[in-house]
Amino acid sequence: MSMSSKQKHLRCTMSPRDSKKLEEISSSLNQHYEDKVRPCIDLVDSLRSLGVEKDLSLPAIAVIGDQSSGKSSVLEALSGVALPRGTGIVTRCPLVLKLKRVEAGVAWSGILSYQGQLKILQKPEDVGHAVSNAQVALAGQGKGISHEMIALEIKSSNVPDLTLIDLPGIARVATGDQPVDIEKQIKDLIEKFIKRQETISLVVVPANIDIATTEALKMASKVDPHGQRTLGILTKPDLVDKGAEETVVSTVNNQVIPLKKGYMMVKCRGQQDINANLSLAKALQNERDFFEQHPHFRPLLEEEKATVPLLAQRLTKELVEHIGRSLPHLKNQIEKKLDGTAMKLKQLGEGVPQEENDKKNFLIEKINAFNQVLADVMRAEEDIKNSDTRVFTKIRDEFGKWKAQLDKKTNTFEENLRDEVEEYTRIRRGKELPGFINYRTFENIVRKHVEELEEPALKLLRDITDIVHSSLNDIANPNFEAYPNLLRAAKEPIEDLREQEYEKAKERVRAQFKMERMVYSQDGLYSWKLEAVKMKPETARPFLTKVISADVREMAQHLRAYFSITSDRLANQVPLIVQYHVLHQYIAQLQTAMLAIIGEKDAVKLIQEDSDLARRRVLARERLERLRRARQVLSKFVHSAS
The missing domain is CATH 3.40.50.300 (P-loop containing nucleotide triphosphate hydrolases)
Known part of the structure; x- marks a missing residue:
């Protein structure tokens, strides 16, 4: 039986006084229901x-x-x-x-x-x-x-x-x-x-x-x-x-x-x-x-x-x-x-002023704001969204991969060392008695392994250059999106300086590997490292337990000591070269190029707005106001x- 049917049945069996009381209760419940219903529907209608x-x-x-x-x-x-x-x-x-x-x-x-x-x-x-x-x-x-x-x-x-x-x-x-x-x-x-x-x-x-x-x-x-x-x-x-x-x-x-x-x-x-x-x-x-x-x-x-x-x-x-x-x-x-619209409106800006002097100041403000973001990137202090990662954090990850690659090379180097030393001594051994080191053999083995690291180092340079270049474009786009001419003007040095600093870094990385072929270490440092290698139990290096001849054993110890020094040197030096050129110098040169734009003739023409920018700004403002009122409601x- 439905509620209305139940109420009718009750009314038929109630006294007039009780029936009236039921009506009052029913009316009160209906009013309470309407008091809750109407505001909900009015909210969505509003x-x-x-x-x-x-x-x-x-x-x-x-x-x-x-x-x-x-x-x-x-x-x-x-x-x-x-x-x-x-x-x-x-x-x-x-x-x-x-x-x-x-x-x-x-x-x-x-x-x-x-x-x-x-x-x-x-x-x-x-x-x-x-x-x-x-x-x-x-x-x-x-x-x-x-x-x-x-x-x-x-x-x-x-x-x-x-x-x-x-x-x-x-x-x-x-x-x-x-x-x-x-x-x-x-x-x-x-x-x-x-x-x-x-x-x-x-x-x-x-x-x-x-x-x-x-x-x-x-x-x-x-x-x-x-x-x-x-x-x-x-x-x-x-x-x-x-x-x-x-x-x-x-x-x-x-x-x-x-x-x-x-x-x-x-x-x-x-x-x-x-x-x-x-x-x-x-x-x-x-x-x-x-x-x-x-x-x-x-x-x-x-x-x-x-x-x-x-x-x-x-x-x-x-x-x-x-x-x-x-x-x-x-x-x-x-x-x-609301957050997205406010951000979009901020990117669109307030609009270009009408007075010429005001236009010049407006251009200076835009470029200074861009340069400030670049400075923050260089110092690894830029503001980021929740889903973003700072530029230097990405670079640090690549440097970590480079160090891991060097460590892997060291392990591979040790695993193959016995065979390489035996091969070199078998073919190139001179008049020296067993236990004496052939220095030419030592140099050749070192140079071979160092040369194998040059291409991975250049790949590191390319990867980090791409990271920085992409990040600078990502910064320029929202900063100058509203001003296509200024965006194009900013993109030119971003592209030119990328190539310029990449080539400089590439030349210095190659120079570093040329120097590594010279085979050098401070006497004290090398002696300390060699002593540490000799003191290490042979059970920790299984390949040495199989070495029979004294010259092979001696050569292996010297090679391991020297390659450990080289690996540590490259682990720091290559990232320093890359960071100096494709982060610091790249950004510093870009900041200078952007400031130079201000002094160019007719520079204010660069802040001419896109044809539909005013319309997009009006729509964004309308949306912002609409959403603010919705939040209030x-x-x-x-x-x-x-």
Whole structure:
């Protein structure tokens, strides 16, 4: 038994005094419910009226259905007004239907708005004509559609607190003067709304057809495969063939194509009812009589799965709960969009001043700001976003890889040392007795291994040059994005100096390896290192335990001592050369080149703005203001709710 049925039963068995008390309690509960419902819906309506949907998705219920599914009739029954009717595509623009319930006795009122235009509606009969005119203004006289939205706000004591978005009915084939791709156009428009996680899809389907064949339900299933955000509405139950009623009941009971939110059934005015001037109020009474008297569908009414009034209650509940769940994400999205827009506006700047002197100062400020960022990069102190890494941190990682490569080379060197020494002594050994070192052999082995490190060192130089070059471009782009001429002027030294400092560093790295072929170390340092090698247990170096001849053993110890010194030297010297040229000198020369731009003739022409920059700045400012107001509205709501 439904709540309303229970209340009726109680009233029949209560005294007048108790019955009156129940009415008071019921009225109090309804008022409490409305006090919670209306602010939630008003919040989203306010955000939508601010235009926030241009920036992020808002919680909504979108009404979709195939042509002639009864979608318009459902909306008429909910709103109490006659919307445009006819054959083919009737809804040609998204229609935001805002229903606001007022106290009994308050006069009906309506407001239609689109593209900044506002029309006050005096009576319900004015709605259909006003919506048709708005659609013509937005979508033209033909049968095309438009993505521009029309907002219709209705205040009445006979409507629920609810906001719906009515979308065009799905056309299968273009007819008459419709565009040949009308089906695709409509589906693209519908999908734009229902693919959003913030949207509940209200799918309207005639009860007298196979629900699995409806295009609207297929579209909803595509973007919501588990039916989490989909509610099905079956219409035209009076047209169901005899014998098919149980299948329809099974559908409404979620046993055919299950949806998380399930199904409801309604019976609205048909064309014959409209021709007979059947009022909406009378139609609602006829609907209730139909379900109460129907042997198969009556249980649906008792389970609150049928009639327009129960649908209105269900939709209001669904919308309010959906808004409540969406608020934390909505708040985060607004903050994220605000930060992004503020950053974008900062990049676009305030605009170039008009006075010549002011223009010169403006140019100086821009270049000084850029040079300051470069200085911060050089000192490894630049500001970075959470997902970014400082330039020197990237360089340090590459230097670490270079040291690891040297260590690996040392290990490989030791592993192959026995064979190399034996080979050299077998082929090149002179008159010396065993245990004496052939210095030429020692030099040749050292030089061979040092030469193998030159190409990895040059690769290190190339990699770090690319890192710094890419980073400088990443700095220049946002700093000078608004001024293409200045950006081009900055890119020239970035490219030229890159090549210049790379070649200088390359020459010095090669010179370093030429010097390494000389084979040199301080006597004291070498003696200390050699002693350390000799003191190390041979078990720590398995290859030496297999060495038999004294000269091979002696040569191996000397080579290991010297290569350890060389490796330590290269581990520091190569990074110093690379860092000096492709970080410090590159940036210092670039700073000088940027300052030189200021003194050039007609330098102020470099800050001429991009042709559409002013438009982008205006749009960014509008978005920033829109989002700030949205944050205020949301904060006010959260504060009042708490």
